[in-house]
Amino acid sequence: MNSIYIFVPKNNNLRHTSDSLEEALKLSIQSNLFRSTKIDHITWKIIIDIVKENIKLSPEESQSLFFLSIQLDYLLLTIVLKLLSKIFIKNPVVYYLMHEPRYEQGRVNPLDANLVYLYNLLLGTLVDRILLPSDEAFNKAKTFLDDRKFARVNLGFVSIPERILNQNLVNLKSDWEQTKTFSLLGTAASDKNPQGFTSLATLTTRQYPGQTRFIRAGRDRDVNIEYDEEIVITFPGYMTDSGKRFLFGLTHFIVVPYFFSTQSGVIAEALSYGKILIVNDIPAFAHLQGLDFVFIIDFTNEESILKCVTSLFEMNWIEYQQRYWKAIEYFKNNFSEFYLLKKITNIMEFSAN
Numbered sequence: 001m002n003s004i005y006i007f008v009p010k011n012n013n014l015r016h017t018s019d020s021l022e023e024a025l026k027l028s029i030q031s032n033l034f035r036s037t038k039i040d041h042i043t044w045k046i047i048i049d050i051v052k053e054n055i056k057l058s059p060e061e062s063q064s065l066f067f068l069s070i071q072l073d074y075l076l077l078t079i080v081l082k083l084l085s086k087i088f089i090k091n092p093v094v095y096y097l098m099h100e101p102r103y104e105q106g107r108v109n110p111l112d113a114n115l116v117y118l119y120n121l122l123l124g125t126l127v128d129r130i131l132l133p134s135d136e137a138f139n140k141a142k143t144f145l146d147d148r149k150f151a152r153v154n155l156g157f158v159s160i161p162e163r164i165l166n167q168n169l170v171n172l173k174s175d176w177e178q179t180k181t182f183s184l185l186g187t188a189a190s191d192k193n194p195q196g197f198t199s200l201a202t203l204t205t206r207q208y209p210g211q212t213r214f215i216r217a218g219r220d221r222d223v224n225i226e227y228d229e230e231i232v233i234t235f236p237g238y239m240t241d242s243g244k245r246f247l248f249g250l251t252h253f254i255v256v257p258y259f260f261s262t263q264s265g266v267i268a269e270a271l272s273y274g275k276i277l278i279v280n281d282i283p284a285f286a287h288l289q290g291l292d293f294v295f296i297i298d299f300t301n302e303e304s305i306l307k308c309v310t311s312l313f314e315m316n317w318i319e320y321q322q323r324y325w326k327a328i329e330y331f332k333n334n335f336s337e338f339y340l341l342k343k344i345t346n347i348m349e350f351s352a353n
Helices: 012-027 044-056 072-085 110-126 135-141 162-176 194-207 241-250 265-272 283-288 302-314 317-334 337-352
Strands: 002-007 034-039 063-067 093-097 129-132 150-152 180-185 212-218 231-236 253-256 276-280 294-297
Touching: 002 012, 012 034, 012 265, 012 337, 044 063, 044 072, 063 072, 072 093, 072 110, 093 110, 129 135, 135 150, 135 283, 162 180, 162 241, 162 317, 180 194, 180 241, 194 212, 194 231, 194 253, 194 302, 212 241, 241 265, 253 265, 265 276, 265 317, 276 283, 276 317, 283 294, 294 302, 317 337
Parallel strands: 002 034, 002 063, 063 093, 093 129, 129 150, 180 212, 180 253, 212 231, 253 276, 276 294
Antiparallel strands: none
């Protein structure tokens, strides 16, 4: 029996990584050949149990650990297991999902940026495989780590049941002719350019008065911004899963105006709900070029914003519906548990050889 431990991130915004990985492993036709266990908190008992199980492994069996975020206890556990493997236990295969290898200068507090870099350097050196969720992350990580350990894996989310997608579409259609809803969801900081959302709101309401609704939901971190009166503030702070389901269900367009990004969980999750995206023209989003459910614009350019808005309002319901289902199909092929199963299976098979 091969054992897989999935460690659940303390950061609730990253729990989708452990949920989607668990769902992917459940889909495997070889599920009877392994046992997956989700770990919410690392305790000494859990460490002892992992070591005991490792000692009992036969030569054909293996033990894999998946760390999906930055946490000091993951680094300490990896050090303990690697030291013990030199003495009397079989070397466990440790996988680490590295979201942000290193921050660009000026993007975050320099102390935080250095701590993230140091953590990634230490854990990245110790683990067996580093999972990188974008080409941007890959290029940053290879500046200070051995890229022979690297594997590209997009961020995973669990698929939304089709009955919910169909019901959402009914609700969206009822609003389409009178009110089109634009939402900025998730944590906003200076590098995520919430001002771009306010610019979009101001220009759109001026061009199409009484025909729009703008929603801001989530936490504003280290940024002082006054949202205009046309923007509805809801769910300030951390959004629950039920809150996100509600907002995705009534939103026609998700806005992602980031100045900097390595990858975006908001984009992947929005696509799982069939959302049409309005994203900033930055290198991290270049892979979305040419997709007819994605509008890539310059949020600092009024002409670019208005051209996008005009296209959105000229879109009829049939076109919107077609793009809705194309977005969902793209999600299934690139971010879902079905995609993740193929990627993780290949990576684990490669690591075993």
